[in-house]
Amino acid sequence: MQLDSKIPAGSLAEKWTKHKFNVKLVNPANKRKYDIIVVGTGLAGAAAAASFAELGYNVNAFCFQDSPRRAHSIAAQGGINAAKNYTNEGDSVHRLFYDTIKGGDFRAREANVHRLAEVSNDIIDQCVAQGVPFAREYGGLLDNRSFGGSLVSRTFYAKGQTGQQLLLGAYSALSRQIALGKVKMHTRTEMLDVVMVDGKARGIITRNLITGKIEAHSAHAVVLATGGYSNVYFLSTNAMGSNVTAAWRAHRKGALFANPSYTQIHPTCIPVHGTQQSKLTLMSESLRNDGRVWVPRTKGDTRKAKDIPEAERFYYLEEKYPTFGNLVPRDVASRNAKYMCDQGYGVGASKLAVYLDFKDSIKRLGKKAIEEKYGNLFDMYQQITNSNPYEEPMMIYPAPHYTMGGLWVDYNLMTNLTGLYAIGEANFSDHGANRLGASALMQGLADGYFVIPYTIGDYLATQKYDKIPTDHPEFKKALDENKAHLESILSRKGTKTPDEIHIELGRIMMNYCGMSRTAEGLQEARKKVQQLQHDFKNNLKMVGTNDELNITLEKANRVEDFLELGELMILDALNRNESCGGHFREEYQTPEGEALRNDNDFAYVAAWEYTGGAGKDPVLHKEELEFENVKLTQRSYK
Amino acid sequence: MEHTGRSYTIKVWRQKNAQAQGSIQTYPLKDISPDMSFLEMLDILNEQLLQKGEDPIAFDHDCREGICGMCSLFINGRAHGPLTTTTCQLHMRSFENNETIFIEPWRAKPFPVIKDLVVDRTAFDRIIQAGGYVTVRTGSAPDANEILIPKAIADEAMDAASCIGCGACVAACKNASAMLFVSAKVSQLALLPQGQSERKQRAERMVAQMDAEGFGACTNTGACAAECPKQISLVNIARLNREYLSAKISSDNVEEYVPIK
Ligand SMILES: Cc1cc2nc3c(=O)[nH]c(=O)nc-3n(C[C@H](O)[C@H](O)[C@H](O)COP(=O)(O)OP(=O)(O)OC[C@H]3O[C@@H](n4cnc5c(N)ncnc54)[C@H](O)[C@@H]3O)c2cc1C
Ligand code: SF4
Ligand code: FES
Numbered sequence: 002m003q004l005d006s007k008i009p010a011g012s013l014a015e016k017w018t019k020h021k022f023n024v025k026l027v028n029p030a031n032k033r034k035y036d037i038i039v040v041g042t043g044l045a046g047a048a049a050a051a052s053f054a055e056l057g058y059n060v061n062a063f064c065f066q067d068s069p070r071r072a073h074s075i076a077a078q079g080g081i082n083a084a085k086n087y088t089n090e091g092d093s094v095h096r097l098f099y100d101t102i103k104g105g106d107f108r109a110r111e112a113n114v115h116r117l118a119e120v121s122n123d124i125i126d127q128c129v130a131q132g133v134p135f136a137r138e139y140g141g142l143l144d145n146r147s148f149g150g151s152l153v154s155r156t157f158y159a160k161g162q163t164g165q166q167l168l169l170g171a172y173s174a175l176s177r178q179i180a181l182g183k184v185k186m187h188t189r190t191e192m193l194d195v196v197m198v199d200g201k202a203r204g205i206i207t208r209n210l211i212t213g214k215i216e217a218h219s220a221h222a223v224v225l226a227t228g229g230y231s232n233v234y235f236l237s238t239n240a241m242g243s244n245v246t247a248a249w250r251a252h253r254k255g256a257l258f259a260n261p262s263y264t265q266i267h268p269t270c271i272p273v274h275g276t277q278q279s280k281l282t283l284m285s286e287s288l289r290n291d292g293r294v295w296v297p298r299t300k301g302d303t304r305k306a307k308d309i310p311e312a313e314r315f316y317y318l319e320e321k322y323p324t325f326g327n328l329v330p331r332d333v334a335s336r337n338a339k340y341m342c343d344q345g346y347g348v349g350a351s352k353l354a355v356y357l358d359f360k361d362s363i364k365r366l367g368k369k370a371i372e373e374k375y376g377n378l379f380d381m382y383q384q385i386t387n388s389n390p391y392e393e394p395m396m397i398y399p400a401p402h403y404t405m406g407g408l409w410v411d412y413n414l415m416t417n418l419t420g421l422y423a424i425g426e427a428n429f430s431d432h433g434a435n436r437l438g439a440s441a442l443m444q445g446l447a448d449g450y451f452v453i454p455y456t457i458g459d460y461l462a463t464q465k466y467d468k469i470p471t472d473h474p475e476f477k478k479a480l481d482e483n484k485a486h487l488e489s490i491l492s493r494k495g496t497k498t499p500d501e502i503h504i505e506l507g508r509i510m511m512n513y514c515g516m517s518r519t520a521e522g523l524q525e526a527r528k529k530v531q532q533l534q535h536d537f538k539n540n541l542k543m544v545g546t547n548d549e550l551n552i553t554l555e556k557a558n559r560v561e562d563f564l565e566l567g568e569l570m571i572l573d574a575l576n577r578n579e580s581c582g583g584h585f586r587e588e589y590q591t592p593e594g595e596a597l598r599n600d601n602d603f604a605y606v607a608a609w610e611y612t613g614g615a616g617k618d619p620v621l622h623k624e625e626l627e628f629e630n631v632k633l634t635q636r637s638y639k
Numbered sequence: 640m641e642h643t644g645r646s647y648t649i650k651v652w653r654q655k656n657a658q659a660q661g662s663i664q665t666y667p668l669k670d671i672s673p674d675m676s677f678l679e680m681l682d683i684l685n686e687q688l689l690q691k692g693e694d695p696i697a698f699d700h701d702c703r704e705g706i707c708g709m710c711s712l713f714i715n716g717r718a719h720g721p722l723t724t725t726t727c728q729l730h731m732r733s734f735e736n737n738e739t740i741f742i743e744p745w746r747a748k749p750f751p752v753i754k755d756l757v758v759d760r761t762a763f764d765r766i767i768q769a770g771g772y773v774t775v776r777t778g779s780a781p782d783a784n785e786i787l788i789p790k791a792i793a794d795e796a797m798d799a800a801s802c803i804g805c806g807a808c809v810a811a812c813k814n815a816s817a818m819l820f821v822s823a824k825v826s827q828l829a830l831l832p833q834g835q836s837e838r839k840q841r842a843e844r845m846v847a848q849m850d851a852e853g854f855g856a857c858t859n860t861g862a863c864a865a866e867c868p869k870q871i872s873l874v875n876i877a878r879l880n881r882e883y884l885s886a887k888i889s890s891d892n893v894e895e896y897v898p899i900k
Contacts, residue, residue: 052777067699068764070804071707087784123778130780132773132833134797141787160797165706169800173772180768180899188761211753240701274674279682280703384724387674387732450777498689500682544689549656550697550754553689 004257004608004624007411008112013630014095017116020412021455025462032057034466036220037457038205039063040192040247042175043072044168044442045425046226048449051174054183056454058461061218062175063187063207065242070172073228073240074445077164078285080146080156081442083121088145090153094118099631100151101440105405105433106582106598107633108260108606110626112412117431120451121443125157127450131170135159148438156439161285161377167442171449191555192247193483195223195254195421198475202421206479208487210555213548215484217471221464222420222457225251226449229404229426231264233563233570234515235507237401238270238283248408248427249562256408256416257608257622259429261566262574263405265436265583266516268334270400271385272354281400282385284378286438289327289334291362291371292395294318296355300345306356306394317341321594324639332435332516332583332596335399339516342398349396358394399516403441405432405583406573409608409624413456414448417608420460424448429606434582487547490557495540499556502541506533506560506567514571517585523575527568534564569609569619576621579603593639600633644670645731648739649684651696654752661752663741673732677720678703678710680731681742698756703727705868708803711810712756713743718807718866725805725868745806747815749852760806762852763820765899769848770841771824773833792830799826801869808863808871814855819863821849822879823871829882839886844896846883851898 009020027035039050039062047069050062064072086092097118102109129135129143135157136144145154159166178184187207194206196217204219230245231237252258269284297304298315318337319326329337338355341347348354363371368391372379379390386396408416408423410430415422425445432440469476513526537560545551580589580596581603589597606624647668654661666688671680678700685695701709705725714720720729734740742756750758788796802823809817825842828834834841857876864873 048777055776066701066707066709067760068804070764070767071701071709073702073707075707076702076704085783123780125783126780127775127777129783129786130773130775130833132796132828132831134793134800134827134831135783136797137788137790137793139790141789141793142784159800162706162801165803166797166800173767174775174777176764176768177772177774179764186764188764240707241703242701275672277672277675277679277683279676279679282704384728385676385730387730454777498686500686542689544692545694550757552685552695552697 002417002610002622004409004417004622005411006110006624007413008110009412013111013115016112017119024455024459027458027462029057031466033059035059035222035461035464036061036468038218038220038223039226040205040224041072041226041228041425041427042069042186043074043226043228043425044164044171044445045427045449046224047072047168047171047175048446049224049226049424049453050184051171051178052450052454053457054178054181060178060184061187061220062184063190063192065189065191065210067188069175069186069188070169072168073243074168074442075165076238076240077442078161078283079148080158080163080439081124081167081446082148082155082439083125083157083443084118084155085122085125087143088154092153092155096153097121097155101431101437102433102631104435104437106435106596106636107433107600107604107628107631108263108581108626109431109433111628111630113430116452117444117447120447123451124443124446128167128170128446131173133159133166133170135166151437164442167446171446192227193250194479195251195418196476196479197254197418198469198473201419203469204471204476206483211550213546213551215480215487217476217480219469219471219476221461222422224422224424224453224457225408225427226425227427229407230563230566231401231404233506233567234401234510235503236273236278236281236511238267238281241280244559244562245566246559246562248423249566251408251416251418251421252611254418255611256418256421257610258406258569259409259606259608260406260434260573261570261609262514262577262584263434263582264401264570265331265403265405266335266399267402268331268338268399269357269397271382272349272396272398273351274386282381283400283402284382284395284397286331288357288375288378291366291374292327292357292359293361294327294334294338294355294357296341296346296348306348306358315346322639332585336516336585338397338399354396354398356394357397359390360394363391401511401515403436405429405434405436409606413459414453415456415460422453422457424453434584487554487558490541490561491543491545491547491554493541493543495542497536497540498542499553499560502533502537503556503560503563506530506564509533510567510570514567514574517587518574519587520575523571527571530564530567530571534568537561537564572619573607573609576607577603591635595636598635645673645736647671647734647737649742650739651742651756652744653696653755656754657751671731673730675731676703676727677714677729677731678727696756697754700727706803708805711745711758711805711807713745713810715741718745718810719805719868723866723868723870725803745810747809749815749817749854750806750809760804762854763804763806763817765852766817766821766845766848767824768899770837770844771828773828774837786832788831796827796830799823799830799871799875802871803869805868807866807868809854811862811866812855812860813862814858816857816863817849817852817854818857818876818879819867819871821845822875825879825882826875829878838882839889842879842882842886847896848898
């Protein structure tokens with residue numbers, strides 16, 4: 002298989018403009034003759050579905066929640082980047098491009114990232130016009146804040162609820178099109194499969210989560226906007242329903258899955274509190290501006306934090322990284338916390354936590370100043386943990402948060418399957434091996450509002466108007482296969498519940514394919530995951546039928562795909578004999594313990610082809626990354 | 640952190656599907672940590688039911704961070720339980736050891752029960768479809784800083800925009816009125832300059848859709864705002880009344896509004 006990224010020729014800054022001019026256009030009068038399926042209506046999917054409908058296409062959109070307004074984009078707190086340079090600090094499209102490429106540890110495509118930076122400004126304009134209440138200065142202009150990995154303030158925000166407000170903006174545009182009849186919205190509906198006819202994606206199979214009805218939907222193109230797969234770790238900051246099923250089923254049908262092992266573990270989350278926890282909550286990373294991270298100098302110290310004298314506290318980040326101290330990047334902070342706990346210095350009941358202490362800043366700035374800055378975060382912390390962070394240090398531990406990997410797409414955001422697109426967190430495109438804060442919202446909306454509406458036309462303009470009826474043999478075959486598969490799952494009457502298997506998978510992935518990885522550990526993990534796959538087949542505990550709202554079936558159906566994805570992540574991590582961004586292989590580090598890239602051998606996108614699952618190794622395809630505009634450098638925080 | 644297991648008697652509404660008759664079922668539950676969230680307590684009960692081969696209790700939830708608005712539940716007679724948070728942000732430490740806890744779905748005609756504790760809230764989506772937007776095609780917006788908005792106005796709009804669409808206001812209201820929800824969206828867009836062109840039409844249409852969905856009248860009891868997990872203020876309802884009245888008396892909305900089905 003030859004991977005063609007379809008990056009347009011020309012200078013970096015002109016590629017997108019030229020490409021927009023060169024793409025084929027569909028006559029406005031003919032757009033209504035084309036049907037597009039959009040699976041997922043988070044930021045990426047809602048923006049795309051609304052924009053397609055405005056252009057005149059007929060859209061069928063799907064989400065598993067009861068409303069598009071509840072997609073997990075809603076939980077993003079911090080903000081969204083754009084190269085507006087409203088702060089007069091010398092920001093520019095090129096600087097945003099450079100920061101993003103470097104932040105991704107030089108493992109993303111230059112052309113894609115540059116386009117992202119170019120359209121970033123249009124996103125802010127669009128969202129403001131929709132009525133998104135971004136924070137303002139007293140003069141009425143938009144306010145900005147700064148975020149990690151950048152020296153300029155370019156982040157737009159709406160209190161601590163930026164994702165919510167952006168999503169509600171996209172949802173309102175989508176709602177308008179639903180009322181106009183241009184979008185048919187299918188809520189509480191989960192995609193099970195992609196249907197290929199004559200080598201092209203022509204539809205999907207879905208399950209109605211209330212009635213269990215399995216249905217076929219036909220279209221001229223299919224867009225997946227189904228979000229990330231952090232829930233492979235079971236415990237993550239993602240929503241309970243976030244899943245990889247749509248992307249994975251496309252992968253099974255031949256779509257390549259790129260860089261699955263690039264995952265981001267966020268350093269400041271509320272630790273696990275017992276064995277029954279269901280999800281983890283993120284605390285904004287801005288807390289590291291004023292909090293000091295420490296553990297007791299003595300292993301297994303059981304004293305309360307306040308009883309441990311200053312001299313017996315180990316401020317490990319400050320000692321190890323005197324320049325950056327507590328403000329080292331996400332991946333470094335996370336790895337160090339894990340390292341300390343692995344060594345036996347962890348605190349709290351589970352010993353899987355470190356302190357984030359505000360005592361000194363409260364002394365220096367006063368309680369009121371800290372309250373003004375972080376009041377709502379402190380309240381949230383207290384609400385969850387029942388401990389008062391003004392008096393006792395917070396306890397934090399890293400948690401899986403974002404997945405840079407995803408379906409492989411070309412410059413047009415089309416997967417290697419003709420007519421099948423992937424946008425938002427579901428694709429692998431713009432963040433390389435590590436994503437900077439406030440750039441996922443930017444990417445989702447860039448893909449949905451400003452990239453795919455153009456690039457999909459280029460494809461549709463070459464397609465006939467003919468619709469394929471859903472009684473076509475390929476649809477019928479897919480329907481039958483999916484029904485039979487669900488029946489087979491339902492017939493299993495073993496002893497392990499889907500959650501038990503998921504929790505076990507999460508533990509394996511976190512221990513061996515999380516913040517730091519070794520060849521030996523990964524080999525071990527692969528065996529354990531295969532054992533779990535076996536358990537899922539032979540010892541799964543199921544109840545109920547397919548013809549009803551069946552939460553056990555919903556879970557099992559998703560867990561099965563996580564089990565296969567987990568194995569692929571492990572293989573990808575094994576294959577990548579280097580450390581880069583979120584992928585840290587202990588064998589490859591600098592003498593100071595930092596990630597050591599190997600640009601000669603690994604400056605490529607690892608795109609995996611499915612060959613039959615369980616026991617059959619996937620095939621690796623490499624897309625070499627070419628850097629013509631940036632110089633590859635080693636990151637340093639000393 | 641305290642780690643003593645507590646015991647509870649859980650009395651929960653079970654209903655097989657929309658057509659079936661429902662009833663309260665009783666389940667004893669042991670070894671619950673006070674640090675556990677309310678929904679994690681239900682997860683445990685569900686795992687135990689599944690292990691016994693019984694159907695777990697269906698309830699809505701997703702983010703478990705108090706922001707998606709998916710969780711609901713009427714707990715001991717109160718929407719989202721005893722605190723003014725969402726149910727997913729409620730912890731077992733809010734309940735005494737050996738307490739009996741009653742869990743029911745939102746009760747309101749426009750929110751029919753789908754199964755157990757899951758209700759259909761799509762009426763809210765249709766109200767937004769009726770007019771809860773600013774018409775702006777992708778790509779047609781002016782530079783963001785061309786629209787000046789005083790900070791106080793932006794902050795007030797933001798407060799109204801914080802509504803998560805959970806429906807607690809409806810569930811808490813004896814008339815099942817959706818005024819707090821509708822007023823939050825109408826207020827956000829009426830306050831902002833971007834919302835002015837469609838201001839009258841928006842108020843009229845959203846109220847018409849709300850009525851068509853069968854939500855009850857507002858009698859200014861304030862139960863909605865008292866239970867709202869996002870502190871949406873009653874001031875918004877007053878504003879909606881003004882918006883609606885002034886839209887009606889000076890209506891330039893010539894077409895008859897046909898409610899969305
Ligand atoms: C706690 C948290 C905080 C964050 N903060 C920030 C931030 O401050 N700034 C930033 O830039 N990024 C942030 N991120 C990342 C960012 O929010 C996400 O990457 C982004 O919102 C993903 O958008 P999306 O549209 O791709 O997917 P989502 O919003 O996850 O939407 C997925 C959609 O797909 C649907 N779906 C999924 N599977 C199926 C299926 N099988 N069938 C049918 N439908 C399906 C869902 O129903 C949903 O509609 C944060 C993430 C988290 C978890
Ligand atoms: S107004 Fe409050 S209670 Fe009502 S839907 Fe919005 S957030 Fe929920
Ligand atoms: S689960 Fe999202 S608000 Fe409760």
